[in-house]
Amino acid sequence: MDHAISTEAVALTRAASRPDTPRPPLYAQIEGQLREAIAEGRYAIGTLLPTEAELCESLQVSRHTIREALRRLVEAGLVERRQGAGTMVVAREAPSGTVQSLRSIESLFQYAADTRLEIRDRRMAPLTSEDAAAIPAQPGETWLQLEGLRIGQDGNPIATAEILIHPRFASISSALSERGAIYALIESRFGVEVAEVVQEITAAALPARVAEALGRKRREVGMRFVRRYLGTDGATLLLSRSWHPAERFTYAMRLRRGEG
Secondary structure, three states: OOOOOOHHHHHHHHHOOOOOOOOOOHHHHHHHHHHHHHHOOOOOOOOEOOOHHHHHHHHOOOHHHHHHHHHHHHHOOOEEEEOOOEEEEOOOOOOOOEEEEOOOHHHHHHHHHHOEEEEEEEEEEEOOHHHHHHOOOOOOOEEEEEEEEEEOOOOOEEEEEEEEEOHHHHHHHHHOOOOOOHHHHHHHHHOOOEEEEEEEEEEEEOOHHHHHHHOOOOOOEEEEEEEEEEEOOOOEEEEEEEEEEHHHEEEEOOOOOOOO
């Protein structure tokens, strides 16, 4: 068995389970350990990582945890998983910035779990004409409105966040935490289901307040994401808007040909 992931790494993994040591999720720690081993050349480009079974044994974690760590390495562009051939290293460093890969609504939940939402303002306020048109809803309706920053694992802001929540679900305001997807909290609290997410992506100059919040230059190009979370009846449960600096964000999608 390859011992590039050493006994020291096992100790780090065990330490993560101590309640007095707040750390990222276990799969994220293992991903970081593998990234470090790849960056340092302990796994050279063109070589294979240990098998899932070997990593489970050496790190004393579940196969699900290992698979999630490997999935994140694949999405970062560091490795490729080839059926029957194992997991091959294809790059020593990932592209700079944030990489977001979405294949399902559940991927949004993972993104929310991997980052932290720092809410800086929350209020019940009437919708502007622009907000109402985007939802769509009636101008002047009172919705729960949140503003803040999405914080990456390195502690730095990666995006601004504006979230508009239907008044039916406004009581979740006091239950919101920095981690976790808001749509999932709405589902669990109110027994509703997000059936579809409609997303629009636009490239444009960062507004002055966004540039200031992200520590960027004014008029720098950014990427604006607008997502509408629709219930089974097609009504908008919540709408989110976020701005990312363009050169620090990669959006990856994998599309498969469907049946029928």
